[in-house]
Amino acid sequence: MQPVTLVVNGVEHEAVVEPLETLLSVLRGTLKLTGTKEGCGTGYCGACTVIIDGQPVNACLFPAVDADRRDVTTIEGLADDDGQLHPVQAAFIEHFGLQCGFCTPGMILAAASLLAEQPDPSEEQIRAALAGNICRCTGYQSIVAAVRSAAQALRASGRAGELPGKRSRVRARA
Amino acid sequence: MNRHTAARDGAVVGAKRPRLDAGPKVTGHTRYTADIELEGALTGLIKRSPHAFARVVRVDVARAAAMPGVHAIAHAGNTPHIPFDLGIKDQHLFPHPYARYAGEPVAAVAAESEAQAQAALNAIEVEYEILEPVLDAQRALEPSAPLVHPDWRTYEKLPTRVLRGNVCGHNRVRRGDVDTEFARADVVIHESEFRFSPGLPGYIEPRAAAARREPDGGLTLWCGSQSPYDNRDELAKFFALEPARVRFINQFVGGAFGGKILMAAEWYAAALALQCERPVRVIWTRHEDGLHAFPRHGGYASLKTAATKDGALVAMRASFVYDTGAYIGYGTGTAQISTMLASAPYRVPALDLEATLVYTNKQVAGPVRAPGGPQANFAKELHLDELAAKLGIDPLDFRLRNAWHDGDQGPGGQILAGVRVEETLRACADAIGWRTPTTQRRGRGIACTWWFSACGQSRARIEIGDDGRVRLAAGNPEVGTGASSTSLPMIAAQILGLDPSAIDVVLADTATDTYDSGVGGSSSTFGAGMAVSGAANDLRAKLLARAEDMLEARTDDLELRDGNVQVRGMPDRAVSYVKLAREAGGTISGEGESAEQDDPEFDESLTETHGFSSWLAPSYTASAAEVEVDADTGEVAVHKIVTAQDVGYAVNPVGVAGQIEGGAVMGVGWALTESVGFDERGNIRPDLKDYLMPTAVDAPEIQTIIVESSPGAGPFGLKGAGEPPITTPPAAIACAIRSAAGVAPHETPMTPERVWRALRDQ
Numbered sequence: 018m019q020p021v022t023l024v025v026n027g028v029e030h031e032a033v034v035e036p037l038e039t040l041l042s043v044l045r046g047t048l049k050l051t052g053t054k055e056g057c058g059t060g061y062c063g064a065c066t067v068i069i070d071g072q073p074v075n076a077c078l079f080p081a082v083d084a085d086r087r088d089v090t091t092i093e094g095l096a097d098d099d100g101q102l103h104p105v106q107a108a109f110i111e112h113f114g115l116q117c118g119f120c121t122p123g124m125i126l127a128a129a130s131l132l133a134e135q136p137d138p139s140e141e142q143i144r145a146a147l148a149g150n151i152c153r154c155t156g157y158q159s160i161v162a163a164v165r166s167a168a169q170a171l172r173a174s175g176r177a178g179e180l181p182g183k184r185s186r187v188r189a190r191a
Numbered sequence: 192m193n194r195h196t197a198a199r200d201g202a203v204v205g206a207k208r209p210r211l212d213a214g215p216k217v218t219g220h221t222r223y224t225a226d227i228e229l230e231g232a233l234t235g236l237i238k239r240s241p242h243a244f245a246r247v248v249r250v251d252v253a254r255a256a257a258m259p260g261v262h263a264i265a266h267a268g269n270t271p272h273i274p275f276d277l278g279i280k281d282q283h284l285f286p287h288p289y290a291r292y293a294g295e296p297v298a299a300v301a302a303e304s305e306a307q308a309q310a311a312l313n314a315i316e317v318e319y320e321i322l323e324p325v326l327d328a329q330r331a332l333e334p335s336a337p338l339v340h341p342d343w344r345t346y347e348k349l350p351t352r353v354l355r356g357n358v359c360g361h362n363r364v365r366r367g368d369v370d371t372e373f374a375r376a377d378v379v380i381h382e383s384e385f386r387f388s389p390g391l392p393g394y395i396e397p398r399a400a401a402a403r404r405e406p407d408g409g410l411t412l413w414c415g416s417q418s419p420y421d422n423r424d425e426l427a428k429f430f431a432l433e434p435a436r437v438r439f440i441n442q443f444v445g446g447a448f449g450g451k452i453l454m455a456a457e458w459y460a461a462a463l464a465l466q467c468e469r470p471v472r473v474i475w476t477r478h479e480d481g482l483h484a485f486p487r488h489g490g491y492a493s494l495k496t497a498a499t500k501d502g503a504l505v506a507m508r509a510s511f512v513y514d515t516g517a518y519i520g521y522g523t524g525t526a527q528i529s530t531m532l533a534s535a536p537y538r539v540p541a542l543d544l545e546a547t548l549v550y551t552n553k554q555v556a557g558p559v560r561a562p563g564g565p566q567a568n569f570a571k572e573l574h575l576d577e578l579a580a581k582l583g584i585d586p587l588d589f590r591l592r593n594a595w596h597d598g599d600q601g602p603g604g605q606i607l608a609g610v611r612v613e614e615t616l617r618a619c620a621d622a623i624g625w626r627t628p629t630t631q632r633r634g635r636g637i638a639c640t641w642w643f644s645a646c647g648q649s650r651a652r653i654e655i656g657d658d659g660r661v662r663l664a665a666g667n668p669e670v671g672t673g674a675s676s677t678s679l680p681m682i683a684a685q686i687l688g689l690d691p692s693a694i695d696v697v698l699a700d701t702a703t704d705t706y707d708s709g710v711g712g713s714s715s716t717f718g719a720g721m722a723v724s725g726a727a728n729d730l731r732a733k734l735l736a737r738a739e740d741m742l743e744a745r746t747d748d749l750e751l752r753d754g755n756v757q758v759r760g761m762p763d764r765a766v767s768y769v770k771l772a773r774e775a776g777g778t779i780s781g782e783g784e785s786a787e788q789d790d791p792e793f794d795e796s797l798t799e800t801h802g803f804s805s806w807l808a809p810s811y812t813a814s815a816a817e818v819e820v821d822a823d824t825g826e827v828a829v830h831k832i833v834t835a836q837d838v839g840y841a842v843n844p845v846g847v848a849g850q851i852e853g854g855a856v857m858g859v860g861w862a863l864t865e866s867v868g869f870d871e872r873g874n875i876r877p878d879l880k881d882y883l884m885p886t887a888v889d890a891p892e893i894q895t896i897i898v899e900s901s902p903g904a905g906p907f908g909l910k911g912a913g914e915p916p917i918t919t920p921p922a923a924i925a926c927a928i929r930s931a932a933g934v935a936p937h938e939t940p941m942t943p944e945r946v947w948r949a950l951r952d953q
Contacts, residue, residue, distance in 0.1 A: 093219045
């Protein structure tokens with residue numbers, strides 16, 4: 018067992034984790050942040066995608082100990098504190114970019130981290146960035162449309178390149 | 192848009208409408224079954240047979256039961272021995288005594304932690320007598336093949352079911368004399384054979400269930416089922432519980448596609464919970480889910496067709512053999528639908544179409560989205576394309592030459608009206624640019640079909656409370672399509688003069704006592720839509736009746752707008768629904784149920800052991816595909832798919848487009864990459880590293896054409912819409928490969944190797 022400090026959505030959590038425990042297990046089991054989904058547990062479906070220091074990762078493969086003192090953004094931390102949706106979230110609603118919704122948290126975080134790096138991606142770049150996230154419902158076309166629209170919204174509001182999620186440090190007990 | 196603008200414009204239905212459940216889905220707050228917190232819940236795990244076929248000689252749980260943290264072990268020795276009933280009573284909850292596929296559950300454990308449950312699983316001793324398995328449908332039919340069910344003669348079954356040895360289903364459609372037609376001097380004959388791969392439903396949320404024994408002897412189940420009421424009844428009967436005391440609470444479902452109609456994790460959660468003082472959660476890994484996924488039926492087919500030299504079809508013989516796995520599952524429908532599709536939607540005067548269902552030692556195949564549809568259309572359309580090529584006729588012209596029109600007969604003799612084969616074919620052809628030349632290595636294919644609108648039984652209740660909220664309780668689960676969460680409230684809103692967002696949808700929960708036979712057969716907006724429309728009209732009538740006195744006006748002069756009943760055109764003479772509810776004693780509600788729908792008349796002399804001989808509110812769908820084939824590697828890139836679908840009426844056009852787009856990409860997967868791999872011992876490779884579902888880079892551009900010119904029997908004239916979109920893209924892709932390369936593989940998935948071999952051998 019090992020103590021770690023996880024900074025999730027701007028809130029610090031002290032937790033004790035098993036040596037090989039995944040970040041997904043700690044997020045869902047210990048912190049009760051169930052917005053991050055387990056679809057396969059082997060890194061193929063992307064439903065567990067979270068953002069660590071700006072990069073999308075599969076939380077099902079990521080050892081929790083390696084997240085110690087790093088910024089983790091989950092789907093619960095993407096909207097503003099006042100509930101204002103991130104433009105990617107709003108665009109997924111508007112463009113029918115989801116159906117069952119199970120891949121949606123991971124898909125949205127993968128898209129948000131793409132747009133932080135590439136404010137004006139081509140369709141090809143969007144599809145490549147989402148290739149690690151499987152959606153069985155939509156056929157992807159509406160998701161791609163949502164991401165393009167979100168890119169435009171972020172640029173129009175001067176938020177292009179902004180890192181998604183929160184980084185303010187508030188301490189909590191896990 | 193202002194919340195009530197749509198209602199004022201009278202255009203709630205038919206307008207593009209974001210999903211009403213989308214908000215919590217994009218913020219991670221939607222709860223799926225595995226997200227449910229249950230105080231004191233134990234972890235349930237399953238021990239599975241590693242053998243394709245074995246007799247379970249002994250299960251010894253003594254050592255496991257004494258291990259720390261273990262609360263219960265369920266197995267054949269302490270659960271009922273009542274066979275499941277899907278027409279043939281051939282399956283037990285736990286082996287009794289045969290384990291007939293690798294991955295079949297032999298025991299289940301509930302323990303404090305996953306580690307303790309796993310340790311106990313390992314400590315359960317199971318002695319197997321290993322038997323020779325049958326791993327191929329063709330092998331199953333050989334006289335020397337082992338019997339998957341050695342005791343098949345003792346099984347109870349419906350009189351309409353065929354059972355002899357490894358054969359567990361057979362149906363036939365016959366008209367005219369095909370042999371006489373084949374012997375004609377003036378016809379060209381084409382014969383071909385096809386093989387189909389089994390396909391996983393591929394939902395992203397693995398199966399999960401939680402169960403709790405209640406102090407009154409009842410049981411509560413949290414699940415993500417397509418059919419919670421029927422599941423509840425089946426489970427209650429099995430465990431000898433009163434159905435009224437068994438409650439299934441459906442959660443949001445992370446995709447289903449037919450894979451969540453039959454119970455899976457629910458059985459084991461219930462079996463364990465009934466032996467525990469605490470709730471039990473059973474959450475399957477992706478690997479386990481793939482071992483027990485009710486996949487699409489694999490199998491093979493042979494087709495022989497004759498046409499005159501100018502392209503008129505005269506006769507077809509087709510034979511399908513489907514591998515339903517170790518137990519009957521939902522194989523019967525797959526086989527029956529296939530013979531209804533084999534010659535459709537074309538005029539073929541002489542037919543002899545049959546389908547046989549066989550047992551093998553594989554997991555049970557199920558009713559995956561449009562059972563039989565992709566398979567039968569892949570074989571039929573590629574076969575007919577090849578015949579057209581022999582005749583030197585353009586594939587589109589050949590199809591148009593033979594397409595059904597009003598007054599033609601379906602395979603079972605049903606007289607057709609409102610046929611839209613030609614319209615959907617032409618719409619696809621125009622959109623893909625059929626008559627324009629393609630660049631090198633590219634080809635276009637086109638395919639068409641028909642499908643049915645299943646109408647199960649559905650009930651719904653709409654209630655206006657004194658808090659002003661409008662609650663819609665239908666028994667139809669929201670499995671991801673948006674039918675239940677969005678289309679049903681749109682229908683209610685249209686009738687009640689509300690914006691759909693003013694309606695709270697109660698997820699399917701047997702406690703609401705609004706029975707629904709479940710999501711399946713493209714029935715949600717169709718059948719449950721009728722129930723909701725009935726409930727809304729009932730409520731509307733009650734609101735008007737109450738308002739009549741209060742407003743001193745006749746019903747004819749009243750209208751429903753924005754949550755008020757008002758004198759037409761006089762918003763100041765109005766009374767709110769809340770006030771009417773309070774006057775009525777707190778709540779006012781309406782109830783409705785789906786209308787009994789008789790299947791259209793058909794000719795019984797044309798079919799044998801067939802339960803699908805005529806189709807209700809049939810719809811017509813065509814797809815065109817443009818692909819590029821790399822002749823050196825056999826790789827196929829799908830550039831575009833166009834699907835034109837006759838849906839009668841689109842309550843939510845973006846919802847329909849979502850079905851069409853998702854179905855197209857699911858079709859790309861089944862056509863090109865998806866196959867459940869079995870090894871020689873019957874073990875399967877179910878993981879996503881082997882089972883390749885399309886990602887965003889594999890998905891083509893998809894163009895949706897919604898055809899609304901032929902109304903169906905559903906509310907506003909709608910027809911079922913969810914299944915047809917997967918039935919034509921694989922066939923269109925196969926035909927496009929043939930057009931690009933001169934030949935296409937006769938086996939799915941059409942992998943680069945198979946395409947390359949087909950090219951080499953042509």
